[in-house]
Amino acid sequence: MIPGVPGESQVYLNGEFLRVDEAKVSVLDRGFIFGDGIYEVVPVYQGNAFRMAEHLDRLDRSLAALRIAQPFDRSGWIDLIRQLLDRTRLDTCIVYLQVTRGVAKRDHPFPSPAVCPTVFGMVSAWTPPSAAQRAQGLGAISIPDERWLHCEIKSVSLLGNVLARQAAADAGALECIQFRDGFMTEGPSSNVWVVRGGRLLGAPLDNRILEGIRVGLIEDLCRRADVPYELRPILREEVLSADEVLVSSATKEVLPVARIDGKPVGGLSWFETSLELRYQVTDTVGIVPFVDAGTVSEKQFPDFSDVKVGAGVGLRYVTPFGPLRIDAAVPLNRDPGDPRFGIYAGIGQAF
Numbered sequence: 001m002i003p004g005v006p007g008e009s010q011v012y013l014n015g016e017f018l019r020v021d022e023a024k025v026s027v028l029d030r031g032f033i034f035g036d037g038i039y040e041v042v043p044v045y046q047g048n049a050f051r052m053a054e055h056l057d058r059l060d061r062s063l064a065a066l067r068i069a070q071p072f073d074r075s076g077w078i079d080l081i082r083q084l085l086d087r088t089r090l091d092t093c094i095v096y097l098q099v100t101r102g103v104a105k106r107d108h109p110f111p112s113p114a115v116c117p118t119v120f121g122m123v124s125a126w127t128p129p130s131a132a133q134r135a136q137g138l139g140a141i142s143i144p145d146e147r148w149l150h151c152e153i154k155s156v157s158l159l160g161n162v163l164a165r166q167a168a169a170d171a172g173a174l175e176c177i178q179f180r181d182g183f184m185t186e187g188p189s190s191n192v193w194v195v196r197g198g199r200l201l202g203a204p205l206d207n208r209i210l211e212g213i214r215v216g217l218i219e220d221l222c223r224r225a226d227v228p229y230e231l232r233p234i235l236r237e238e239v240l241s242a243d244e245v246l247v248s249s250a251t252k253e254v255l256p257v258a259r260i261d262g263k264p265v266g267g268l269s270w271f272e273t274s275l276e277l278r279y280q281v282t283d284t285v286g287i288v289p290f291v292d293a294g295t296v297s298e299k300q301f302p303d304f305s306d307v308k309v310g311a312g313v314g315l316r317y318v319t320p321f322g323p324l325r326i327d328a329a330v331p332l333n334r335d336p337g338d339p340r341f342g343i344y345a346g347i348g349q350a351f
């Protein structure tokens, strides 16, 4: 029995659906011996796999990059996901898919002739981040990125990522922001975003990071909400002095980072208050006029000398993927250099 894994859960292994405690892989599987395989993690909301086509496109790219034969065509993968979901009672969950190069005599080069890939799939319970987690944010540490130079492949060789996550856990933090040659790369299982001067910045999509499926989503949301969005090399100093830092992944969705190496992001203390009126207009549309006031201070306690006040209106729209909220706000006591307006987009908010 594996703690935390119900033995009766059904998994898929090489053409069969089995109880997880009965599914067995050969000790000569190259995934076990060399970490020679790839995986995908697809979040499922109320029975609907989120951005499934994009996840399966990335799975195709990972297989092609490692020259592992594609075990299924697109409809075969969709069918497998559907069958896994049909066998679970969970409707908000994670689908995990893994393909390794297969079972062969232990030798580093690819087996010749090629062997049949090992295909594994399972569904795991998952609870999306709560409103409290979204409000509080996460603690992160900063560490050098010591992983290999093909981070764009979603490979099961995850030792560098595992050690980075453990370094965070050892420091009592939930996240970890990695830096290579002085520039931000990503978290061990998340992409990292930096807000500076009203712009959302992310690392360039090259071999140093995995292109998260939420990268495309965040770009779409920024375009729709008119938030300046840019992927460019980001210096460590720019991260540590950012207005905001966020992480995104299938399981974390989008969460703020509240502290890096124990220091609050955006200042040493802050004060924030808001007044919102929430009108439900139709079953899917709500309107939220609001006034926000707040200050961030570089001192240990805010001195309230620079409280900024803004007013705006939010539009909440229920989509098949969860509620989408778009807020537009203007400062009421704008100082020179402050933005003239702000537009914010959020997904999955309770209101």
Ligand SMILES: Cc1ncc(COP(=O)(O)O)c(C=O)c1O
Binding pocket: 041, 161, 186, 187, 188, 189, 190, 191, 209, 210, 211, 212, 213, 214, 215, 248, 249, 250, 251
């Ligand atoms: C290294 C790494 N970067 C980024 C991500 C975020 O990707 P996605 O948004 O597809 O979950 C992940 C997800 O597991 C990851 O492992």
